[in-house]
Amino acid sequence: MIDEKEVQHVARLARLRLSPEELRRFASQLSRIIDYINQLNELDTSTVEPMSHPLDLTNVFREDAVTPSLPRDEALANAPEQRHGFFVVPPVLEWEPPEG
């Protein structure tokens, strides 16, 4: 089970501002999905190594050589707001009410 309060907490972690209607709906839909996922607990996996990737790769390195990179104007071309060759963001330091 996941209740609306928990949905609100997860939404905050995920940087989503959910509407009250979405909070209600997601609480019930996510609960059903998580119930379904809980069937994994039928399996004893105490001796199984987790598999995070299908290939047995370790570190993959490239030559430490300088190659051309994206020109600045092209990198900025899709930015919602830019000025003097920089991405522009709203004020970073702001007061955030504590959760709960």
Added chain:
Amino acid sequence: MKPVHEQTASELLEAQEEGELSAVEIVQACLDRIGRLDDKVHALLSVRGDEALERAGSIDERRRRGEPLGALAGLPVALKDNMCTVGWETTCASRILENFKPPYNAAVVEKLHAADAVVIGKTNMDEFAFGSSTETSAFFVTRNPWDPDRVPGGSSGGSAAALAARFVPLAVGSSTGGSVRQPAGFCGVMGLKPTYGRVSRYGLIAFGSSLDQVSPLARDARDMARLTGVLAGHDPRDSTSIDAPVPDYLADLDEVPRQMKLGVPAEYFGEGLSPDVEKRITEAVETFRTLGFRIVEIRLPHTKYAIASYYVVATAEASSNLARFDGVHYGHRTAQKAGLVDMYSLSREEGFGDEAKRRIMLGTYALSSGYYDAYYLKALKVRRLLKEDFDRAWEKVDAVLCPTSPTTAFRVGERVDDPLAMYLSDIFTVPANMAGIPGISIPCGFDRDGLPVGLQIMAPNLQESRLFRIARAFQTVTDFHLSRPDL
């Protein structure tokens, strides 16, 4: 001569070599057909006809001058809209990327261009590939060319529908859990999920990075072998791409691998499998027996846990990948006045659709403090069990035969309010993505409503060539792949 839309890619290549058709004529015929019929299918998000005709013209010119041409010369291709095309909108069918024009081409786009293929359109998809019906697209719903009341499957529904509607001879999609095999099955065409790492993911907008694979669609085994040969290969820009030579998939295509053993897993024939699908698959198995293949019953005992573990792994990776959509570097930014954190939250709330939010939430939950071990780590352990099921199967058989999906194409709207029912339509395709192995869906008949049924064949890592030869053997004695919908 057959009209352009009835010809396979291989036939169109030959017609150009014989001087019967030019690349411009082929591209124009495809553009005309899209213009006339896409109102019924809604497969394409954007079409760039002028650019395509220009490219085709230069291919014709090079042919006239006797210059060497690539393996897909003059062939129109439809590309799923999650692969970057420089200066051409790449939206992932999401509002958050509605006006995004990538500054570079995906590796597969470079490869298509190098092979002298002509990308003529970008296809509709479930938003960020989150879905199995193409209904979660922020823009419109794609219809199944066999029945407009049915979904084309998803998430590469636009690519599969465009191919089935004969808008193009070849299409490219991507697969994270079945997003090419399932729509190929629903639309009566072929779809291949290559071995993880076989095709570069550079420029494929990420969903689940340990699962995603660019995946070709074609109408017969020869076209599929040809297209896969172009797309496959190592790319240093994708650190997970496999550094192994690409075989000439066309060279041994006609060698019927009669001595091979094909495994039929009991777990894929249980509750929930539609009787018509079961019948068609059983008939296909008999066809293989008649062709001289040995049929062996096998077990893949963890199949029932595939969806549960997949939806944890895939959504966890998706929630991380989609963190990059922050309204700063590209994509939608809220018009509301807000500080930095609120700007993030509002931009994402406005830009993402319902299913994207649901998956971000599920993945964030599975990775969050207190739940990581119970969900994410548990799912990774079950992932290994799924892979070991296949490892054991390969000791007994050369490939696995099973249904691609438990049902044929369902009705538009039927599952949109029931996410779990939608997820379960991927039950037979998810295991290959979890294990990393290649799998292909090929048409093997129709149900009582005239909807296509897909047969899935899976093989060990890097055995794409085996899949093509098995499919080819099937297609030499059947004609399901030649049937086409009336539009």
